Amino acid sequence: MSVDLKTKYLGLNLKNPLVASSSPLTGRLDFLRQLEDNGIGAVVLPSIFEEQIEHEQNQVLQLHQEGAETFPEALGGYFPAMEDYNTGPDTYLEQIRAAKEALSIPVLASLNGVSASGWVDYAKQIQDAGADGLELNVYFIAADTEESSFQVEWRYLNLVAAVREAITIPLAVKVHPFFSAPAHMSKRLVEAGANGLVLFNRFYQPDIDLEALKVRANVQLSTSSELRLPLRWIAILRGRVAASLAATSGTHTAADVLKLLFAGADVAMMASALLRNGPTHVRTLLSAISTWLDEHEYVSVEQMRGSMSQQNCEDPAAFERANYMAGLTSYTSNFEWA
């Protein structure tokens, strides 16, 4: 029997809940086509960054003010390198148009920034280029000892409200899990205009190279062990916020996807698993998910989604403090204690 994998995300109809999240893989048209051929439900393009948009706006301004002869050097070494990653603001819009033309699945663009300023107008250009939705990644490190949690939260909410005002297409907000009150903050993000929450942004922690004595920023791919953080919060938020819920960080296997759906995710996003295994991994996962659901007598994703959320599961306390105490007491070590 065939299982119905259809799902809705941000009001968009997806043929299944697998989404390729923002990464270099979704920045290339050939890979996007392969992802679609292998059955992916939707794709999120790599982010375009606030700094890139502002840099370009400043350059245009300077050109007007000073003339082409005095065109300034790039402000830093980042911009040419970034444009290898996401093509830069000019051609990013072209990239959206090309993806929309090549694919029939929903295409989401991604904006990455932290301040509600002029660059936000670019969201409208993304909409005009044909994106089916926009993911706003607020990647902010609250390192200022003078900036309170209240101010940091307002920064997020102002930005979401400003982007919401600029566009009419669906807006998802990708955030980190480090708020004092993640459930309340999620609700406020939705009130500010988010149609969906993408949980969670994975911060790339800097390392120190001991020989060179330099700070290194190299990306490490995730493993399934990182799934539990989004799993918990999606289970807690399911039914409590009026928004779509997308899981990101640690989705690698069919079991990972099934767990997220049981917890209440509308979609399961993947970057590391696709970067490791390539686009054919999508087909493998879809087949394994259908087989599992069929063997367990589910006819659709709709039927099982959220049935293990905190509101619906037999043991709601398992998602909170009780789970911590139970975890500690259940630990057994192979080490022979003296």
Ligand SMILES: Cc1cc2nc3c(=O)[nH]c(=O)nc-3n(C[C@H](O)[C@H](O)[C@H](O)COP(=O)(O)O)c2cc1C
């Ligand atoms: C090489 C690489 C590039 C990424 N680029 C972006 C990006 O441009 N914008 C964004 O929101 N997330 C970006 N991400 C984060 C992923 O979309 C995803 O949220 C994160 O890797 C966690 O999911 P995973 O465990 O499936 O990898 C990137 C991840 C990787 C590994």
